[in-house]
Amino acid sequence: MNKIDFKKTLNSYQAKYHEFRMVDVPRLQYLMIDGHGDPNTSQEFKAAIVALYPVAYKLKFASKLELGKDYTVMPLEALWWADDMSTFTTARDKSxxxxxxxxxxPDWITRDMFKAVVEKVADKEPPASLxxxxxETLDEGKSVQTLHVGSFDDEADILAQMHRDFIxxxxLTMVGKHHEIYFSDFRKVAPDKLRTILRQPVIKA
Incomplete structure (x- = not known):
């Protein structure tokens, strides 16, 4: 049984360090959970991570056992927004x-599979936010993205270049929400080693 790594097969997961490129992001489905606040201190943020991963891994195992389709669990991603988007590039007021x-x-994961897996997770010490x-599906379409290497707190300059210069x-005009893809586990990797795709959906002005 071949294991698929979508990070390698999907063009939308490719990016080079601080090089802006246009990508057409296909319609994809995700496990999702919402929250608010500074990711460094927000209990909602921590609880969301704890809730997502058991479901993601059980879906992978269900896919392998029930469908004969194996794949690598994808990295954590996040959509970010605020009433004042300048909080991402200037004040960085994460609160x-x-x-x-x-x-x-994967697109072969069905809603019935999802529901069955959630029930299994709930049977054994279910996460508080389960x-x-x-x-849910997300259709971002045309987007600008780049790879940032380093601390999340150092993203402001490259985001300012993306938002104020390149776009x-x-x-182009920004639409949708700021999107980050975390190739590194920020709970374990030093801040200066973190690898993160920064993405912004756009349309023609």
Whole structure:
């Protein structure tokens, strides 16, 4: 049985360090859970991670056993937004941020499989936020993205270049939400080693 690694097969998971590129992100489905606040201190953020991973891994095992399809569990991702988007590039006031944490799922994962797995997770010390996890599709389409290496607190400059320089210079307008893909486990990896795709959906101005 071949194990699929979607990080290698999907173009939307490819990026180079601080090089802006246009990508057409296909419609994908994700495990999702919403929350609010500074990810460094928010209990909602920590609880969301604890709720997502048991479901993601049990879905992988169910896919392998029931469908004969194996794949690598995808990295954690997040959509971020705020009433004032300048909090991402200037003040960096993380207490004002809202988020949706996500883990991408193959298109053969059905809603029935998801429901069955959630019930199994609930049988054994269910995470406090388990009931908030959902399976939902996201269609971002045309987007600008780059790879950032380093601390999350050092993202402001490259995001400012993306938002204020590259996007307007290419006659584009930002739509949707700021999207981050975490190739590193920020609970274990040193801040200066973190590898993160920064993505912004756009449309022609």
């Amino acid at each position: 004002q941020w809202d988020f949706t944490l996500m883990i991408m799922q 009931a908030q996890v959902r399976l 307007p210079a290419n006659d």
